[in-house]
Amino acid sequence: xxxxxxxxxxxFTTLFNFRDVGGHPGLDGRTVRRGxxxxxxxxxxxxxxxxEAFTALGIRTVVDLRRPHEVTRDGRVPAYEGLIYQHIxxxxxxxxxxRETEGGPARYLADRYRDLAETGAAGLAAAIEVIADxxxxxxxxxxxxxxxxTGVVCALTLALLGxxxxxxxxxxxxxxxxxxxFSAWLRSTLPASEPLPPPFLTSPAEAMALFLAELRERHGSxxxxxxxxGLPPERVDALRAHLLG
Numbered sequence: 001x002x003x004x005x006x007x008x009x010x011x012f013t014t015l016f017n018f019r020d021v022g023g024h025p026g027l028d029g030r031t032v033r034r035g036x037x038x039x040x041x042x043x044x045x046x047x048x049x050x051x052e053a054f055t056a057l058g059i060r061t062v063v064d065l066r067r068p069h070e071v072t073r074d075g076r077v078p079a080y081e082g083l084i085y086q087h088i089x090x091x092x093x094x095x096x097x098x099r100e101t102e103g104g105p106a107r108y109l110a111d112r113y114r115d116l117a118e119t120g121a122a123g124l125a126a127a128i129e130v131i132a133d134x135x136x137x138x139x140x141x142x143x144x145x146x147x148x149x150t151g152v153v154c155a156l157t158l159a160l161l162g163x164x165x166x167x168x169x170x171x172x173x174x175x176x177x178x179x180x181x182f183s184a185w186l187r188s189t190l191p192a193s194e195p196l197p198p199p200f201l202t203s204p205a206e207a208m209a210l211f212l213a214e215l216r217e218r219h220g221s222x223x224x225x226x227x228x229x230g231l232p233p234e235r236v237d238a239l240r241a242h243l244l245g
Contacts, residue, residue: 012053014045016185017146017178021154022243024171027162030244036137037243039154041146041178042066043077055080061136063088063127065149074144084136088127090120090149105202110210113152117215121229127153128160129231132239145182147175147203155208159222160239165212169205176203 012018018041022034035057043062046054061084062077068089076085092115103110117124131139131153143149151172158168179201212222219225227233 012046012050014047014050015040015043016181017041017175018140019174021158021171024158024161024163024167026158026244027240028244030162032158032161032163033243033245036139037131037154037157038138038140039146039150040140040142041150041182042070042074042144043140043142044075046078051078051080057138059138059140060084061086061130061139063130063139063141063153065090065123065127065141065143065153070144086130088123088130090116090123090127092116092120092149106204106206106210109148109202109204109207110214112148113207113211114214116149116152117211117225121225124153124156125226125229125231128157128226128239129235131157131243132231132235134238134242137242145175145201146178147172151175151203151208152211155212156222156226157239157243159212160226160236161243162240165209168212169208172208173203173205176201179203 017039019039020034021037021039022032024032026032038057038059043054043064060082064071064076064085064087066074066087066089068087071087076087077083079085092112095112127141130136131141141150141153155168155172158171159165183201215222215225219228223236227236
């Protein structure tokens with residue numbers, strides 16, 4: 001088994017779940033390149049030293065997966081010269097409450113990701129088409145917490161690159177650390193706020209493993225699912241060409 005360490009979250013003051021998606025072993029013994037694709041929680045808070053650190057990464061494109069009302073409520077990443085902002089909302093039902101399920105948080109989350117993959121297929125394919133464009137890189141993809149919508153987009157991308165499900169699930173599970181940091185920040189800045197339900201904060205590896213396995217059961221493969229959702233097959237080749245080294 002490959003023992004290349006997972007990329008740990010990058011330290012920012014106002015971001016809690018930002019990290020490089022590279023470093024994973026993929027197709028044909030190649031490795032997902034670092035410095036090409038990042039994932040994050042919402043970027044609207046960055047300023048000052050955080051903004052300087054962010055721009056130093058050379059980010060060319062931001063893919064914002066949030067709902068239109070979330071963008072209106074919180075705002076977007078600060079604009080700077082050369083930055084391309086893409087708002088792509090994969091359509092899906094509001095998660096208004098965390099229902100108890102027999103399988104616990106992992107089953108609850110896997111079911112929500114299934115729903116997202118069904119109703120938001122076109123948006124997911126569109127986001128990955130941006131990631132597949134070498135001229136867009138480096139790209140950062142984000143939502144509100146950077147674990148659910150962002151987690152699904154990154155998982156599908158890594159699957160196309162030939163990263164093993166176990167590895168994808170381990171990377172996804174790192175978002176629990178980001179959720180813990182966000183919760184601590186929220187308690188210190190808004191002490192009267194209600195605590196969020198556990199499924200909104202946790203990222204058990206089992207949830208992503210279930211989602212990927214069940215997606216393949218329904219569609220045959222991740223590639224077949226995405227091309228059926230509108231991702232041109234040649235963009236899969238482009239994705240692999242520039243993200244695998």
